[in-house]
Amino acid sequence: MVSNIWLPSDRHNEATYHALIYYVCGNPGLIEYYTDFLKLLRGLLDKAEHDTAYDIYGRNLFGFVDDEHEPSSPKNQLWDLNGQIEGIYDDVAARRVDSKPYDFVILMGHSVGSYICVEIFHRHLESPERAPHLNLRHGFLLFPTLTHIARSNSGLKFTALSRAVPFLDTTTHIIARLLFSFLTVASLTWLVQRVMGFTPLAASVTARWLKSRNGVRQTVHLGMTELETICEEKWSEELWAASQGPKRDAPRFFVFYAKTDHWVDDGEREGFIERRRGGVTRIEVDEGDIPHAFCTRDDASLEVARRVCGWVEEIDRVGENH
16 A cells, blocks of 8 residues: 655745645545545646645555554554544644745645544644644645534444444454455455446555455544544634735635535535635535545546646735735
């Protein structure tokens, strides 16, 4: 499994500013799912960059790849949602360009990765002394699960399953291993591609995840803590204000929802949009059929990459007017 994706700008020498777009995965937290999407975004940014050079970096969430950690045990626990937030926060703060902090950072997250991004913003606003050099400027939230994930269609099913199956987080990976033990990774890749309609890369990542030692168990464990944690919106309105600094008039957060999303309840989405009405948060709802797992389809990855590039261009235009 790939541990991270690093796609630097080739305009470092000419650029006035250096920014980092830090990508936070959804669950399963495997950055390789987003390879095509991030490469498409890199290509679009290469044509759009002017005064600011945007590097792109993304990594796996913690605990998903067997080679990156010891087997889970009483001394080596699985990662819950708070642990992921803390770990990603520290990793973002550690990113450097030419041994110096970036001029600013854009956090971009998918699904629960969006929640992680918003919570990092919140914690950084509450305690900026934790990483005083870190300038979090914008957040790009893709298909975000920000409130009451348990009310979504998939959340309801997951909740029912967890009640019906005792010790779900300690048994699911065993069941998965037994079910797929007779299939090779290549055979399972073919099956996922045919049944799910995934791209070859997404199918391959899924097959390797299903065959891994800890991947499924970590996914279920994180999912259960998502259901427990992602409930009422708890952030202050200050968090959703315009960004600070030279580009202060640009929205701090840009949000993109699917038209229908099995991980986002329609009522929760509309409630979030209503609470932001009259504010500066940019919220867009897809009018087509882009799925929650957009990275599993080539056309959806391209559409989302174009939208994100448009947000970056808007940020740059606002900056040019100051």
